[in-house]
Amino acid sequence: MSQNRRSILGAALALPAAVAAGSLLAATPAAAAGGVVADAWTDLVLEPGITAQAGATPQIRLITIADTTFLQARGAVTCSLNADTKIATLPAGLKPTWYVRAAAPRNNSQGINACRFEVNTAGSVTIYGANTGNPITWVQFDSVQAIWR
Incomplete structure (x- = not known):
């Protein structure tokens, strides 16, 4: 057979x-879910030169699903990044115990349309992937969701 x-x-x-x-x-x-607990959305503290897009204030929250906590983000910024740059700080009291990383959509330049969104243990939010030949002019956060440690 x-x-x-x-x-x-x-x-x-x-x-x-x-x-x-x-x-x-x-x-x-x-x-099945172990319960779902969602904190309130909280505004990110933006660095000088980073501007929230109209109607899309950058915010984050923690959400726990099945005993796993995630960082979720939403909103968008306008910027002019030519290097890896700190763009914001998490609100007071929110500090991860390890790096939190996710991909975020950005302006399409030279066929690259995503960048790395990273939160370090001090609560700094940094965008990676820009350079002088491929600047980032906006970043959208609605797809950012990562495990919070």
């Missing part, structure tokens, strides 16, 4: 997925 690899792989992957889906469907939402 001949079996092709695709059908064997499909069968191997289907069983664990079916078992996991059955467990999640049988669980109550609170038990």
